[in-house]
Amino acid sequence: QLQLQESGPGLVKPSETLSLTCTVSGGSISSSSYYWGWIRQPPGKGLEWIGSIYYSGSTYYNPSLKSRVTISVDTSKNQFSLKLSSVTAADTAVYYCAREAPSTVNYWYFDLWGRGTLVTVSS
Amino acid sequence: SYELTQPPSVSVSPGQTARITCSGDALPKKYAYWYQQKSGQAPVLVIYEDSKRPSGIPERFSGSSSGTMATLTISGAQVEDEADYYCYSTDSSGNHGVFGTGTKVTVL
Numbered sequence: 287q288l289q290l291q292e293s294g295p296g297l298v299k300p301s302e303t304l305s306l307t308c309t310v311s312g313g314s315i316s317s318s319s320y321y322w323g324w325i326r327q328p329p330g331k332g333l334e335w336i337g338s339i340y341y342s343g344s345t346y347y348n349p350s351l352k353s354r355v356t357i358s359v360d361t362s363k364n365q366f367s368l369k370l371s372s373v374t375a376a377d378t379a380v381y382y383c384a385r386e387a388p389s390t391v392n393y394w395y396f397d398l399w400g401r402g403t404l405v406t407v408s409s
Numbered sequence: 410s411y412e413l414t415q416p417p418s419v420s421v422s423p424g425q426t427a428r429i430t431c432s433g434d435a436l437p438k439k440y441a442y443w444y445q446q447k448s449g450q451a452p453v454l455v456i457y458e459d460s461k462r463p464s465g466i467p468e469r470f471s472g473s474s475s476g477t478m479a480t481l482t483i484s485g486a487q488v489e490d491e492a493d494y495y496c497y498s499t500d501s502s503g504n505h506g507v508f509g510t511g512t513k514v515t516v517l
Binding site: 323325332333334335338346347348349350382384389390392393394395396397399400401402 | 410440442444446451452454457458493495497499503504505506507508509510511
């Protein structure tokens with residue numbers, strides 16, 4: 287069955303760029319039926335949608351993070367990636383990648399999630 | 410930016426009914442989805458499109474929506490239902506996802 291796995295550095299210095307990759311296995315990221323997204327959760331806090339991407343490269347970003355976020359897709363490697371620039375301690379969180387499936391016309395929800403990876407921002 | 414507001418916590422005794430609300434201005438026109446997150450785990454969908462239950466989710470989980478408020482109800486709560494619950498929807502544009510502030514449900 288389809289699985290998602292986050293990978294990337296667990297420690298990032300303040301002001302630098304956080305980079306994570308999500309590898310999709312057991313299925314193709316190029317399926318026209320799905321979007322692929324990133325969600326984060328600071329320790330002890332709630333979930334925050336970061337953004338989503340279609341296999342064609344079309345993206346949607348959280349307005350509060352848009353100026354710092356770039357999500358890209360590499361269909362040849364069956365991966366999609368997150369870059370978050372100018373990080374601060376407030377960006378310390380567990381970062382999840384997830385598949386976004388349609389429930390009905392123009393409605394999408396996250397149906398499959400990776401296990402999440404903790405990224406700490408500290409010098 | 411758009412917000413979905415939930416109560417921080419709800420406590421119930423085993424077998425009783427827990428109700429979790431989610432308030433948002435766009436909810437009259439946008440579906441709500443509900444996720445359950447147990448400690449150290451990724452979220453799991455328990456309700457979609459306001460009131461539909463995915464396969465494998467117990468019948469004690471139900472959802473409803475009226476006006477600017479969506480509600481998740483756990484009828485006959487079990488100890489294993491202890492978790493954080495998040496509503497999820499979109500803003501009025503439909504292009505930006507938003508999670509609710511989250512509710513910790515305690516069953517004791």
